[in-house]
Amino acid sequence: MPELPNPVDYAVPAFILLILVEMVWARRNAPEKYEPKDTLSSLSFGLGNSVVGLFAGGAIFASMLWVYQFRLATIPWTWWAWIACFVLDDLAYYWFHRTAHRVRWFWASHVNHHSSQHYNLSTALRQTWTGWLALSFIFRLPLMLVGFHPLMVAFCGGLNLIYQFWFHTEAIKRFPRWFEAVMNTPSHHRVHHATNPRYLDSNYAGVFIIWDRMFGSFVAEVDDEPIRYGIVKQLGTFNLLYSVFHEWIGIAKDVWNAPWKHKLSYMIREPGWSHDGSRDTSDTIKARWREREGLPVE
Secondary structure (H helix, E strand, O other), rough: OOOOOOOOHHHHHHHHHHHHHHHHHHHHHHHHHHHHHHHHHHHHHHHHHHHHHHHHHHHHHHHHHHHOOOOOOOOOOOOHHHHHHHHHHHHHHHHHHHHHHHOOHHHHHHHHOOOOOOOOOOHHHHHOHHHHHHHHHHHHHHHHHHOOOOHHHHHHHHHHHHHHHHHOOOOOOOOOHHHHHHHHHOOOOOOEEOOOHHHHOOOOOOOHHHHHHHHHHOOOOOOOOOOEEEOOOOOOOOOHHHHHHHHHHHHHHHHOOOOHHHHHHHOOEEEEEOOOOOOOOHHHHHHHHHHHHOOOOO
């Protein structure tokens, strides 16, 4: 069994360099793309995520090893296994990501990544501190049951994360059609970060946009509609601790105040759900938009 480094550790210097390059581009072409407090907040998210990973990473990897002992087969360390692992890990990421937008418990952790109203490379560093609490890693456990070694899965997951860094930018518009058809790109991921009703809950891909095309969640970027970034109910603050924990606090308040029969629903239903229908979900927002546009309601 080979010793594998964490590929993200080696990519961090490149991340910082590319952020600096984009800052120079933005200063000359679009100075509004960077806001100092927002950028500092994103960097703080990334630093905190790294610190939390030092403590939670061992327990998560231990759980992966525990599941691996129940594997159906033992997949060898060979070239085709690496390709298969990378592709299947990306599929697992797609379903995690889709669930993280449709189940409030997972959204409470993932919302951190969407909380910036700016879209630049520093936004990619806006990573959660509470993924361990949300149990987000469970979406990768089936790979161990199939027979992929946890080290291989962890390494492929690191490569997936590295790929996702570069497309958090507005400096790149479009790639050739064949590339846009298969791979996740800045255009596709800008749509994912948008709060425009037409774009909500779409383009969940990590590396391969084909998953969204296959499972009906793909939406193309429309050139004549400027994208608004952030979350439907913007934070309105750069307070780091509130930014990290605000949705967990919201869940706790709702569960405390809700009638008993609705308490669980405030954790597992979609973000914005309420038992009396007094709040908006992405579905109700999109339905109103489609009605205004004269489109059939899905």
